[in-house]
Amino acid sequence: xxxxxxxxxxxxxxxxxAVVTLTFxxxxxAPGSPFLPxxxxxxxxxxxxxxxxxxxxxxxxxxxYALYIRNLARGNLGESFALRRPVADAxxxxxxxxxxxxxxxxxxxxxxxxxxxxxxxxxxxxVGDIVLGNVALFVNSMPTFWLGLVLxxxxxxxxxxxxxxxxxxxxxCPRVDSxxxxxxxxxxxxxxxxxxxxxxxxxxxxxQRAAMLEVIRQEYxxxxxxxxxxxxxxxxxxxxxxxxxPFITLVGLAFPFLLTGAVLVETVFAxxxxxxxxxxxxxxxxxxxxxxxxxxxxxxxxxxxxxxxTLYAAADPRIRVRERSA
Amino acid sequence: MPDLRPTRLVALAALVLLxxxxxxxxxxGEHCGTLVIAAAGEPDILxxxxxxxxxxxxxTEPIFLKLADLGLSGxxxxxxxxxxxxxxxxxxxxPTTLVFHLDPRARWQDGQAVTAADVxxxxxxxxxxxxxxxxxxxxxxxxxxxxxxxxxxxxxxxxRYAEMFYDAVYHMRIMPAHLLRELPRDxxxxxxxxxxxxxxxxxxxxxWKAGQSIExxxxxxxxxxxxxIRRLIWRFTPDQQVAVTQLLAGDADAIEVLITxxxxxxxxxxxxxxxxxxxGSQYGYVGFNLTAPGDTTKPHPLFGDRDLRRxxxxxxxxxxxxxxxxxxxxxxxPGPMSQLWWIWDxxxxxxxxxxxxxxxxxxRLGWIDSNGDGIRDKDGRxxxxxxxxxxxxxxxxxYARLLQESFRTAGVDVQLDEVxxxxxxxxxxxxxxxxxxxxxxxxxxxxxxxxxTWTKAGFGRSNYGRYFNPQVDQLVDRAxxxxxxxxxxRRAWRSAFDLLNQDAPGIFLFATENVxxxxxxxxxxxxxxxxxxxxxxxxxxxxxxxxxxxxxxR
Numbered sequence: 001x002x003x004x005x006x007x008x009x010x011x012x013x014x015x016x017x018a019v020v021t022l023t024f025x026x027x028x029x030a031p032g033s034p035f036l037p038x039x040x041x042x043x044x045x046x047x048x049x050x051x052x053x054x055x056x057x058x059x060x061x062x063x064x065y066a067l068y069i070r071n072l073a074r075g076n077l078g079e080s081f082a083l084r085r086p087v088a089d090a091x092x093x094x095x096x097x098x099x100x101x102x103x104x105x106x107x108x109x110x111x112x113x114x115x116x117x118x119x120x121x122x123x124x125x126x127v128g129d130i131v132l133g134n135v136a137l138f139v140n141s142m143p144t145f146w147l148g149l150v151l152x153x154x155x156x157x158x159x160x161x162x163x164x165x166x167x168x169x170x171x172x173c174p175r176v177d178s179x180x181x182x183x184x185x186x187x188x189x190x191x192x193x194x195x196x197x198x199x200x201x202x203x204x205x206x207x208q209r210a211a212m213l214e215v216i217r218q219e220y221x222x223x224x225x226x227x228x229x230x231x232x233x234x235x236x237x238x239x240x241x242x243x244x245x246p247f248i249t250l251v252g253l254a255f256p257f258l259l260t261g262a263v264l265v266e267t268v269f270a271x272x273x274x275x276x277x278x279x280x281x282x283x284x285x286x287x288x289x290x291x292x293x294x295x296x297x298x299x300x301x302x303x304x305x306x307x308x309x310t311l312y313a314a315a316d317p318r319i320r321v322r323e324r325s326a
Numbered sequence: 327m328p329d330l331r332p333t334r335l336v337a338l339a340a341l342v343l344l345x346x347x348x349x350x351x352x353x354x355g356e357h358c359g360t361l362v363i364a365a366a367g368e369p370d371i372l373x374x375x376x377x378x379x380x381x382x383x384x385x386t387e388p389i390f391l392k393l394a395d396l397g398l399s400g401x402x403x404x405x406x407x408x409x410x411x412x413x414x415x416x417x418x419x420x421p422t423t424l425v426f427h428l429d430p431r432a433r434w435q436d437g438q439a440v441t442a443a444d445v446x447x448x449x450x451x452x453x454x455x456x457x458x459x460x461x462x463x464x465x466x467x468x469x470x471x472x473x474x475x476x477x478x479x480x481x482x483x484x485x486r487y488a489e490m491f492y493d494a495v496y497h498m499r500i501m502p503a504h505l506l507r508e509l510p511r512d513x514x515x516x517x518x519x520x521x522x523x524x525x526x527x528x529x530x531x532x533x534w535k536a537g538q539s540i541e542x543x544x545x546x547x548x549x550x551x552x553x554x555i556r557r558l559i560w561r562f563t564p565d566q567q568v569a570v571t572q573l574l575a576g577d578a579d580a581i582e583v584l585i586t587x588x589x590x591x592x593x594x595x596x597x598x599x600x601x602x603x604x605x606g607s608q609y610g611y612v613g614f615n616l617t618a619p620g621d622t623t624k625p626h627p628l629f630g631d632r633d634l635r636r637x638x639x640x641x642x643x644x645x646x647x648x649x650x651x652x653x654x655x656x657x658x659x660p661g662p663m664s665q666l667w668w669i670w671d672x673x674x675x676x677x678x679x680x681x682x683x684x685x686x687x688x689x690r691l692g693w694i695d696s697n698g699d700g701i702r703d704k705d706g707r708x709x710x711x712x713x714x715x716x717x718x719x720x721x722x723x724x725y726a727r728l729l730q731e732s733f734r735t736a737g738v739d740v741q742l743d744e745v746x747x748x749x750x751x752x753x754x755x756x757x758x759x760x761x762x763x764x765x766x767x768x769x770x771x772x773x774x775x776x777x778x779t780w781t782k783a784g785f786g787r788s789n790y791g792r793y794f795n796p797q798v799d800q801l802v803d804r805a806x807x808x809x810x811x812x813x814x815x816r817r818a819w820r821s822a823f824d825l826l827n828q829d830a831p832g833i834f835l836f837a838t839e840n841v842x843x844x845x846x847x848x849x850x851x852x853x854x855x856x857x858x859x860x861x862x863x864x865x866x867x868x869x870x871x872x873x874x875x876x877x878x879x880r
Binding site: 031032033034036043044045046047050051054079082083084085090093094097156157160163164165166167168169170171172174267270272273276277279280283284285 | 360362370371455458460463512515516520521533535536537538539541557559561562563564568571572574575576577718745746747748749751752755786787875878880
């Protein structure tokens with residue numbers, strides 16, 4: 001088991017390094033200058049020359065890459081051109097917001113998805129199953145940014161039920177230090193989390209329905225019924241427990257979806273997380289912020305998958321046996 | 327054993343939350359109020375010498391003072407229309423020597439007195455090549471700033487000209503020498519001071535939450551009088567439309583500019599909002615590249631020809647797209663100028679819209695539609711060019727499409743190059759374009775911006791199309807340097823614009839008229855066009871209009 005984990009960790013580090021390298025070269029190859037922001041067109045050529053030299057962008061790309069990797073090994077992610085602060089500080093501000101949003105979305109994804117999946121399996125081929133199945137398919141095929149815009153338009157702009165973006169009311173709740181401000185924070189979190197979570201939940205429901213239906217036809221379930229157990233107990237205890245096993249993998253797979261989805265959702269809802277930071281950085285050619293965001297995102301995705309694989313391997317010895325024999 | 331079923335637990339948790347909702351509020355009287363400003367951009371750093379972002383200017387305006395500030399008239403000539411700030415008075419010792427006497431009551435927010443040494447230090451910082459201030463070139467006519475005593479500072483100029491006083495006071499916000507003297511000059515760009523500044527203005531810095539908001543609080547001991555509004559909060563959004571929506575939803579109290587006619591209609595119809603029109607500082611134009619794309623030594627195959635440029639200007643109906651895009655929120659400018667400039671003069675001669683004359687001129691130049699495809703051609707080459715447009719500007723994209731259609735009817739094929747802004751800017755500076763749809767944000771005076779964009783001094787800088795007419799340059803020099811009185815300057819400027827318009831280096835499409843919207847509970851709202859929050863210190867919320875948000879205590 002330890003050897004298996006070590007091999008997986010090594011592979012994960014290699015993946016992150018590959019992502020960093022690719023991102024570094026792609027963003028540097030993109031046309032446009034990082035020192036000509038839209039807000040200040042009057043920057044003199046001398047100023048640009050000096051900034052290029054100050055940031056070492058006048059060196060060859062390979063030299064810049066070597067320098068970046070050396071700094072990275074020391075924990076230095078560089079300085080943002082546009083934000084005028086260390087990239088690590090900017091990421092440290094943004095990561096918690098993305099993390100909270102992703103967790104809330106994950107919660108909605110799994111609770112709603114699980115409940116719907118079970119309900120559909122129990123009502124297999126009945127009206128409820130068919131209607132919910134089609135609704136889930138519709139929601140699952142919607143782009144997250146579109147769903148976000150619709151929710152924003154209807155519930156925030158038209159019905160005034162929710163705020164138009166942001167993370168908190170800056171007047172009443174500059175800090176989350178009271179019960180009212182916790183509620184205010186949850187109020188701001190609701191629409192972005194729903195946007196991200198509902199699309200995932202639709203997929204989870206379809207997945208869970210299939211898993212439940214597969215399990216319910218197993219012989220041990222028939223045995224449970226034969227012993228005279230009630231339907232509720234058969235479904236929720238015997239069938240659900242076994243149908244939940246693939247869920248561990250789904251948690252790992254949900255991470256990339258949530259993080260990529262967060263880029264769009266954060267932009268729509270002005271949620272100051274990593275997605276919004278990355279989008280702005282790409283538009284401003286803020287090389288080190290883009291690369292820093294890629295490092296964090298790829299690390300989280302790889303870590304999520306690593307944890308899921310490890311848990312799955314721990315839960316199912318056949319995985320380890322297969323790895324060993326390979 | 328208490329019953330801990332999940333529903334009861336949830337109810338209990340909600341009860342605890344609600345119970346912890348402390349009652350806020352309590353501020354009453356003239357000095358309450360919170361102004362939440364919806365802003366589409368976020369400052370890069372709160373340090374005026376190293377940033378020229380509009381939002382940086384807005385946020386730092388109430389934190390750092392100038393020696394004196396522009397009056398509501400916007401007159402940049404002479405010193406009579408300027409209002410004292412840090413300097414309580416000033417006099418001219420000699421034609422090129424200006425002496426400021428600082429107000430002895432002025433204090434930094436850490437309690438230290440503001441002294442003449444701070445002013446000399448500030449000039450030194452703004453003009454230091456290591457600091458690389460974007461305002462450095464605006465101070466080039468000042469030869470020295472020295473101190474006479476702790477409250478007297480002397481400015482010496484290289485020559486006498488009409489806007490000496492403006493140059494001395496408008497570009498520099500005075501910095502605290504005692505806090506910044508030790509900071510290495512090459513580190514000003516990213517100093518932590520720029521994220522938590524200590525100023526001398528009516529508001530002090532409270533907090534900056536990256537990507538969310540910046541908060542300032544009124545300094546009740548401010549020497550020029552306590553500000554009425556107790557808190558200023560900028561709330562940042564990814565784009566302007568979200569900012570407008572926040573305003574309409576009541577999540578914000580004010581916005582600098584509503585931009586589109588639709589937004590203006592919605593905001594001005596909202597009973598809780600008041601609209602404030604004011605002169606805009608932007609003008610937009612199609613600029614022709616007079617040199618070959620990427621090679622400034624050769625003329626452009628099309629736009630090197632003055633007559634062809636004139637024909638394209640004559641073929642353009644500028645009123646119709648302006649009405650389609652802006653409604654009443656812009657005017658066709660009589661040349662490359664914003665409405666903010668005092669030289670705005672509808673009498674300036676310009677080429678009219680005359681499609682028949684344009685067609686005749688094109689035909690005379692040999693551009694005829696020989697193959698009947700609707701596009702004129704000459705020597706086997708079609709009359710076609712590419713128009714560079716930034717994707718980030720919805721207005722410019724809309725304009726580009728309208729112009730494309732308008733040119734098509736004149737037999738000219740326009741291909742749109744829509745690129746993101748950093749590519750647009752890079753290509754514009756490198757001269758890699760045929761024509762571009764550009765917008766300039768101007769200073770209150772043409773003296774600084776115009777030479778950079780339309781004379782030889784702007785080659786390699788902001789004169790992207792490399793337009794050059796020695797006579798125009800001479801007239802501009804005369805207007806800038808010898809303008810002892812406004813009439814003389816106005817005549818020189820008018821002659822320069824007349825000549826420039828006849829050369830047709832571009833099609834001058836629009837000069838914006840801004841409309842700000844502010845919640846009606848705010849009274850005494852005055853907007854100075856060059857900097858809309860410059861007078862926010864005098865805005866107030868009358869006690870009978872205070873809301874819970876205005877009264878909230880922290």
